[in-house]
Amino acid sequence: MMDMKSIIKLGIVVVLLFGLQKCFTNDPRELNVEFIPEMVHSVAYDAFAENPNYPNGQTLQMPVKGTVARGFLPEYSDGELTEELAGNMLKSPIENSDKHIARGEWVYRNYCQVCHGMTGLGDGPVTKRGVPPPPSLLLDKVKNMKDGQLYFIISNGKGNMASYRSQVQREDRWKVIQYLRTMGN
Ligand code: HEC
Structure with missing residues (x-):
């Protein structure tokens, strides 16, 4: 006989075992028992939680118009700036050096030469396959263009030339301009 x-x-x-079993439910709709839950649920609204304080009911709000993400300078778009304005406004942040010219040459050969040709005459390989040839880059017209104007053309494209802002980084654009200045000399 068992005693008392x-x-x-x-x-x-037995009570403990039943209690323990309650803690581990397999029903995904049911919460498991939370032990000391004070720090599990934050008082503040979570980023993706519903939020009655905003008109759209979301906690995470869109950035204010015109917000600039850290490390990402906005590009000037066609509408904001013209070639002429860009020529007067934009100055190269990069000093002239042989190293930068060499980098500019690399950029030119990889991105520009197909149309403009190795020497800038506008006789690149694609012009022999039906693409209308661009004007020579050695003309006075181009030589007289200010750096900012060239930067604008490379960034926004011109006529049949597409924008190169997504392929050629800002600094490389200034460097390819340094290289353009040496062409034909
Ligand atoms: C797909 C062919 C193509 C490529 C690639 C290309 N261009 Fe052009 N580029 C043109 C054409 C075509 C024009 C003439 C646009 C116009 O005036 O209608 C032009 C015009 C220019 C002008 C102005 C010339 C002028 O007389 O007004 C410059 C400067 C220039 N390109 C530089 C570059 C640089 C630098 C690159 C490389 C980052 C490049 N281009 C890549 C086709 C190209």
């Missing part, structure tokens, strides 16, 4: 003490002990074990 053993029955109580057994009772405690």
